Amino acid sequence: MGNTKETRTFDAIVIGSGISGGWAAKEFTEKGLKTLVLERGRDVQHLKDYPTTNKYPWEFEHRGDITADVKEANPVVSRCYAFREDAMHFFVKDTEHPYVQDKPFDWIRGYQVGGKSLLWARQTQRWSDFDFEGPARDGFAVDWPIRYKDIAPWYSHVEKFAGISGNKDGLPNLPDGEFLPPLELSCVENYFKDFVSKNYKDRNVIYARCAHLTEPQPIHLEQGRGQCQKRNLCQRGCPFGGYFSSNSSTLPWAQRTGNLTMRPHSVVHSIIYDEQKGKATGVRVVDTQSKEMIEYYANVIFVNAAAVNTNIILLNSTSHRFPNGLGNDSGVLGKYFAFHNYRGHISAEYDGFKDSTTDGRTPTSAYLPRFRNVVKQETDFLRGYAAGFSSGRGKNMHTEGFGKTLKENLFNPETTGWYVGSHMMGETIPKESNKLTLDASKKDEWGIPLLHLDIAYDDNDEKMLKDFFEQMTEMYTKAGFTNIKTGDSKQAPGLDIHEMGGVRMGNDPKTSMLNKWNQLHACKNVFVTDGACMTSTSTQNPSLTYMALTARAVDYAVTQLKKNEL
Structure with missing residues (x-):
């Protein structure tokens, strides 16, 4: 066939193969569109490319830890909890794609087929109208162009396919979904759950919904996935497909249609805009191995490179029309x-439940949905926070003796008391001063301008942090917990790995980039459905919302293509 324009032309191009890109690929190919997926990193195939997934602890040279040399060479990524000896091959090292921190920002990346879907924490809570209506009601950011009713059917669509474990909790601020059976909470987590419900009318502790197959349905078996084994080694890649990832689910599904072309080692330089046609016609790609610039063409383009890189691509896509x-x-x-x-x-x-302990492992724990400023403004800060809640019992291992005595000591460790812990997930307010820009002169090895990140906390974040400590300390104290300790990690923005915005949705083209269908106001055949599209952040883990927005946008795009509107 050769390398002709015809062979480089597709019905749709998807930039990125992570959680949202995988969903775009699945939806497009299922609907019969010949789809090219561009991934800047290497190929990673389910089962085949998980080199550490079945290793025992003693098979790692450093017993799972990263060395001082690795840590020194990677001061940013080594701060990530999952950057360990068993999974560091799925992370971008600091020197591999440099950027400029005008203010401290820890940019955590996974450049491979599947992206960070191999590394995410798999927490999946829906948004409610309290979240979508927040900016309009509270006077920050711009109004979301959608509400819960617009996305609810698409939440259901992706939940059924991905497989989400959860309870029907009946909470207006955290809508129920299409759930597989939940795993068990510990006795202490259940105790705290009951305590909070009895003592606080506006607060609830629930089982944290997660993308794990607790009871696979026919659709999951058809994907070739199996039940979660609760190994808690998810960041290595799951050989059972027990949790949702692009690699185990959407991409193989798309591949089976015969409509998918996957091209790894492809850094997208920019999107091609045709001045005469008034629309985008394709993308420019730099092959990471040959450094050759290649152009690919399609009628519709989905940008799903993850929030920061999506911003970079659009900023670098300049033309006479869009300087x-x-x-x-x-x-x-x-x-x-x-x-x-x-x-x-x-x-x-x-000090309670001394006759009980934990048995085995679990990939999730308890969750406290946002309760501050939900129905009305009640604090000196805007919005609020959610919180995780987990518990466990420690063990003191005795290694004295030899032979039978040593065995008995190892198999009968001394159990210590229960410990509990919570972490906050606070909503930050999108500000014009929190921005990404491209360097005017310095470029990376692919010829793309270096990124500048100028992002910081503000006074609202500090007040929210203070309130989290006060409210959780009060609840812990009333629940009978002791030796309460609070801590501020003072971590830089970015280490949350929930970066959002820069290409926000909105009703007004004068103040936003995307309309209610996630398409650019000014270039109708380009869509953005990853974290870059978010108008506000709410307090829920965002990946489920990206998936739902993606499936919804693809459905709309295909409809418009059939009408010759794109």
Whole structure:
């Protein structure tokens, strides 16, 4: 066939193969569109490319730890909890894609087929109208162009396919979904759950919904996935497909249609805009192995490179029509960037349930949905925070003796008391001053301008952190927990790995980049459905919302293509 324009032309191009890109690939190919997925990293195939997934602890040279040399060479990524000896091959090292921190920002990346879907924490809570209505009601950011009713059917669509474990909790601020049976909470987690429900009318502790197959349904078996084994080694890649990832689910599904072309080692330089046609016609790609610039063409383009890289691509896609970045008539591209505040944590001890302990492992725990400023403004800060809640019992291992005595000591460790802990996930307010820009002269090895990140906390974040400590300390104290300790990690933005914004949705093209269908106001055949599209952050883990927005946008895009509207 050769390398002709015809062979490089597709019905749809998807930039990125992570959680949202995988969903775009699945939806497009299922609907019969020949789809090219561009991934800047290497190929990673389910089962085949999980080199550490079945290793025992003693098979790792450093017993799972990273060495001082690795830590020194990677001061940013080594701060991530999952950057360990068993999974560091799935992370971008600091020197592999440099960027400029105008203010401290820990940019955690996974450049491979599947992206960070191999590494995510798999927490999946829906948004409610309290979240979508927040900006309009509270006077920050711009109004979301959608409400819960617009996305609810698409939440259901992706939940059924991905497999989400949870309870029907009946909470207006955290809508129920299409759930597989939940795993068990510990006795202490259940105790705290009951305590909070009895003592606080506006607060609930629930089982944290997660993308794990507790009871696989026919659709999951058809994907070739199996039940979660609760190994808690998810960051290695799961050989059972027990948790949702692009690699185990959406991408193989798309591949089976015969409509998918996957191209790894492909850094997208920019999107091609045709001045005469008034639309995008394709993308420019730099092959990471040959450094050759290649162009690919399609009628519709989905940008799902993850929030920061999606901003970079659009900012670098300049033309006579769009001198400041593709679709950037409003001038807000790269601005109003936001994230989640994970700085606060609190620990304590509990003297009860001495006759009980934990059995095995679990990939999730308990969760306290946001309860501050939900129905009305009641604090001196905007919005609020959610919190995790987990518990466990420690063990003192005795290694004295030899032979039979040593065996008995090892198999009968001394159990210590219960410990509990919580971490906050606070909503940050999108601000114009929190922005991404491209360097005017310095470029990376692929010829793309270096990224500048100018993002910071503000006074609202500090007040929220203080309130988290006060409220959780009060609840812990009333519940009978002791030795309560609060801690501020003071971590830089970015380590939450929930970066959002820069290409926000909105009703007004003068103040936003995307309309209610996630398409650029000023370039109708380009869509953005990853974290870059978010108008605000709420307090829920965002990946489920990206998936739902993606499936919804693809459905709309295909409809418009059939009408020749794109």
